[in-house]
Amino acid sequence: MLESKLLRGNIDFVVEQLKRRNFSFDVAEFNKLEDQRKVIQVQTQDLQNLRNTKSKAIGQAKASGENIEPLLEEVSDLGEKLDNAKSALNDLQLKIDEIVMAIPNIPHPSVPEGQSEDDNIELLKWGEPKKFDFELKDHVDLGEMHGIDFAVAAKISGSRFVVITGKLAKLQRALTQFMLDHHTEVNGYTETYVPYLVNADSLTGTGQLPKFEADLFKTRLHGEEGEAKALYLIPTAEVPVTNIVRDSILKDSELPLKFVAHTPCFRSEAGSYGRDTRGLIRQHQFEKVELVQISNPDNSYDVLEELTEHAEGILKLLELPYRKVILCTGDLGFSSAKTYDLEVWLPGQAAYREISSCSCFEGFQARRMQIRWKNPQTKESEFLHTLNGSGLAVGRTLVAVIENYQNADGSITIPKVLQGYMGGITKIK
């Protein structure tokens, strides 16, 4: 949600900025609705004022024992007028909200112009992709040798699910543990356990609803009808974690809040038929360790750099080659003002693939969620900035480890930092 001040006072700027990310909306219609809203809101409030004053007068008259009949006469048709005005205002407000909630965030000035992911700009490369002197396998072939089973998962659930058994299952757990330990012990995040089913308000807060419901798994309680009961499986821990502070006013001394959470993530992957059908890259259910920070608005872009480095730190410790990319305006997510993607080298695909996405949302989510702080300078309640990033996507990290650490005999070497989590073994044979 953009600032209403901006929408009302500087709509041309908004339109121009949104054009950068290929989003256009009907300014004339919006302005028309806004103008109507003003008029009707003033009318409604005047009527409410009238009712309040009259009612008070009746109260006073009654207290002093006067006849209140004539006064009652005066307000006889007020109720109906007020109801009409209120419902007109309400209809208008719903229409305006619908438009406003569908407007994406404005890109930060430092975000490069572009149409699609092809226009994203590589900022740096770290590590050298390893040369293999034998015929490479991808994680699917290697995984089948060590306990990854897509066929069984298809029987249990369907496509885009997986069953992992044995050492690789443990390796995934080791990766998770390692990431959580590192972020809590070294980077100062607070480990957080959260619900995996969330209500519509939470998803509206972070921006997945109302626009992207098709990307989500929606549940309903057995025998229950109606939207109010619907819960959704989380597409990322960002949703429950950021919503921890929904509707709160934080103290300056509490900031920044730094949460790390490991959760499964559930995505319908509607619209991605045929993409990444092989392997673990694109699943309906996958594990992720998520970093979330709630920051003072003044230094949120420093926080974005820091948070991205925290994610990069995991890749470095795992000695996985990666590159850092800044998303162009056309590829930026709906709620984000600026996003860095980290892409890990996958020898099986001979390509860099996204393993972390780190974003600053500025006040976009905070306004939807009413996340505020008392600014000690202004003494006002002001919106905070929210940020998050994967630290990392565990399923994809497992893929990266399997492929980058493979040996000629099909065995997989355990990265040094994980050996302690794997009972000291150095290889999965």
Place this chain on the structure above:
RNA sequence: GGAGGGAUGGCAGAGCGGUUGAAUGCACUGGUCUUGAAAACCAGCAAGGGCUAAUACCCUUCCAGGGUUCGAAUCCCUGUCCCUCCA
């Protein structure tokens, strides 16, 4: 499964249907006092919105949504969450 009790400002906690947006305490902010601090005393202190050059003023909000009423924190209904008891 059934029966009760509760939800009020940052926190605790009052609140006969009528100047109650809400007593009081704590916390917080400013001031007096003090060499400084504490204590004491005085004052201030909810959020969102409208209108405005800005004050002023106005509207909304006492869990949520409906209802009764000229008027609802207060009465009624539904829901959510918390607590107690019974089977």
